[in-house]
Amino acid sequence: MYLRHLQVTDFRSWEHVDLPLEPGPTVLVGPNGRGKTNLLEAVGYVATLSSHRVATDAPLIRQGCERALVRLAVVNEGRELTVELEIAPGRANRARVNRGAVGRPRDVLGILRTVLFAPEDLALVRGDPGERRRFLDDLLVQRAPRYAGVRSDYEKVLRQRNALLKTAGKRRGDDPYAASTLEVWDNHLATSGAQLLAARLNLVADLGPHTSAAYAGVAPDSRPATIGYRSSLGAALPEGYGVPGGERAEPEKLAEILLDALGESRAAELERGVSLVGPHRDELELTLGETPAKGYASHGESWSFALALRLGSYELLRAESGGEPVLLLDDVFAELDRRRRARLAEVAASAEQVLVTAAVDEDVPAELEGVRFAVTHGEVRRA
Amino acid sequence: MYEGVVQDLIDELGRLPGIGPKSAQRIAFHLLATDPADIARLQEILGKVREGVRFCDICGNVSEEERCRICRDARRDPALICVVEEPKDVLAVERTREFRGRYHVLGGALDPLSGVGPDQLRIKELLARIGGEEVSEVIIATDPNTEGEATATYLVRMLRDFPGLTVTRLASGLPMGGDLEFADELTLGRALSGRRAL
Ligand SMILES: Nc1ncnc2c1ncn2[C@@H]1O[C@H](COP(=O)(O)OP(=O)(O)OP(=O)(O)O)[C@@H](O)[C@H]1O
Ligand SMILES: [Mg+2]
Ligand SMILES: [Zn+2]
Numbered sequence: 208m209y210l211r212h213l214q215v216t217d218f219r220s221w222e223h224v225d226l227p228l229e230p231g232p233t234v235l236v237g238p239n240g241r242g243k244t245n246l247l248e249a250v251g252y253v254a255t256l257s258s259h260r261v262a263t264d265a266p267l268i269r270q271g272c273e274r275a276l277v278r279l280a281v282v283n284e285g286r287e288l289t290v291e292l293e294i295a296p297g298r299a300n301r302a303r304v305n306r307g308a309v310g311r312p313r314d315v316l317g318i319l320r321t322v323l324f325a326p327e328d329l330a331l332v333r334g335d336p337g338e339r340r341r342f343l344d345d346l347l348v349q350r351a352p353r354y355a356g357v358r359s360d361y362e363k364v365l366r367q368r369n370a371l372l373k374t375a376g377k378r379r380g381d382d383p384y385a386a387s388t389l390e391v392w393d394n395h396l397a398t399s400g401a402q403l404l405a406a407r408l409n410l411v412a413d414l415g416p417h418t419s420a421a422y423a424g425v426a427p428d429s430r431p432a433t434i435g436y437r438s439s440l441g442a443a444l445p446e447g448y449g450v451p452g453g454e455r456a457e458p459e460k461l462a463e464i465l466l467d468a469l470g471e472s473r474a475a476e477l478e479r480g481v482s483l484v485g486p487h488r489d490e491l492e493l494t495l496g497e498t499p500a501k502g503y504a505s506h507g508e509s510w511s512f513a514l515a516l517r518l519g520s521y522e523l524l525r526a527e528s529g530g531e532p533v534l535l536l537d538d539v540f541a542e543l544d545r546r547r548r549a550r551l552a553e554v555a556a557s558a559e560q561v562l563v564t565a566a567v568d569e570d571v572p573a574e575l576e577g578v579r580f581a582v583t584h585g586e587v588r589r590a
Numbered sequence: 591m592y593e594g595v596v597q598d599l600i601d602e603l604g605r606l607p608g609i610g611p612k613s614a615q616r617i618a619f620h621l622l623a624t625d626p627a628d629i630a631r632l633q634e635i636l637g638k639v640r641e642g643v644r645f646c647d648i649c650g651n652v653s654e655e656e657r658c659r660i661c662r663d664a665r666r667d668p669a670l671i672c673v674v675e676e677p678k679d680v681l682a683v684e685r686t687r688e689f690r691g692r693y694h695v696l697g698g699a700l701d702p703l704s705g706v707g708p709d710q711l712r713i714k715e716l717l718a719r720i721g722g723e724e725v726s727e728v729i730i731a732t733d734p735n736t737e738g739e740a741t742a743t744y745l746v747r748m749l750r751d752f753p754g755l756t757v758t759r760l761a762s763g764l765p766m767g768g769d770l771e772f773a774d775e776l777t778l779g780r781a782l783s784g785r786r787a788l
Contacts, residue, residue: 297610360736363735363736364736364740366703367700367701367702367703367736367737367740368702370702370703371702371707374702374705387708387744387747388700388702388707388708388740388744390747391700391740391743391744391747392702392740394743395736395739395740395743
């Protein structure tokens, strides 16, 4: 798929931008702070309904304005759809597809698929486990939009169950009502948790080979990179789940295992007032050779690993149905040596569409020929 | 901040559901400019609501008498009870004209975050009703969201020990994460007729 048109109003630093686009590489060049990343962020927002830089929407609205508007014309296998998103902090976003309102903003997920790599992604390797869980869940939603619902269900059930654990733990004793309601929340947590867990395990199994290959490509002299899923279920997780070529994870089976595990940790959970098993406690492990990447990898290795996770995601999505994603590369070339630049440029040049940002022309490898835009104060001009 | 009583009015209005600070301000200034007779009427109704409205002794729906219109209606099938969260859900189901039984209003859904457990809902009353009356089927029509689903699961557990009682849940097809009140009549009607046994 590719974007044929990008239009933003009052998004970040932009009052208004109207940009016709083409398949293939497009490079946005301009000095620091002129709003290049802001444009990629707007595109990524429509694909994921969240920003890769901030957790809340307020910073996305141009200072002094009430709402931001992003409109994209997306062409997927010859069919064009116009997606429009109105972002207003403090209330629900509004979405339109082909100028008709859709029920919920969530319904636009899947129309545009993107894979975005940005300097912030260093946190995938160096940050908390939560960063990596979010990476997996975001990718799940790009892979199959229905997981947006599964994920938010799980989060809601988890919050409710934790609230109950806190109050029930305080009251103690044998409160028959607390026990029977806890069982209800256990069931719901196990059911939606198992769906999320199964999807993550299968994702990791599928993503692993792509990531290792991408890492070998961008860092050919380094030790091999592998990824693995560590579940809070520990040894109770069936063997082969989450492993490339292993058994596919089944939600029904996992729901039973989760339910048992919840039963076993009941006392500890009441004691501490939080849910101790479930996908919210899991970790995506990144390994270089024999050592964990986190805490051990050098800056260059960490950076290459983060890039490999994104390129691996890109190759994975591209190999599946749903439309080849649009690749968004923010400021990546400046960090790479010549060989790695050339390697990344090769992948980028093969993409149906890639949008690249760079501060100076020299950062962009010569191999990546295509449309150039100069980004200056409040304006984007074709160079 | 406005001075004195005007700000008090804005604050009070702002506590109502669905009204943010901006709307509260707009309504307040609208009221200030309104004809005194209109204000007097609003005042009177607000007073009456507090004194005059009560809840049906049987089903918990809003009612003007001890028993609501539906519980008094002999044509409604007493063997069939539809369990909903709020009085507004009764209206939603009534609009479909698909349902000829009676209701039971829980007064909410299980919601530990807001401190709502089974004790805060009219569940004991429901169990007493089923134990005492000739009830053969209970349709659980809680909202299709996290809290509504948990409440449904809980009710199923409590009801499965009644011999001969059929317990059904509204058929799926209702948008997940939603609110029964906002489901359109056709969808809700279809969900009612296609309900599944649990
Ligand atoms: N909500 C907002 N309202 C107005 N301006 C904003 C808003 N959010 C960010 N900006 C401005 O946008 C600019 C940053 O834009 P952006 O991150 O896209 O820069 P860039 O061109 O990618 O720069 P670099 O090359 O340094 O990465 C900053 O000057 C910032 O002040
Ligand atoms: Mg930037
Ligand atoms: Zn009644």
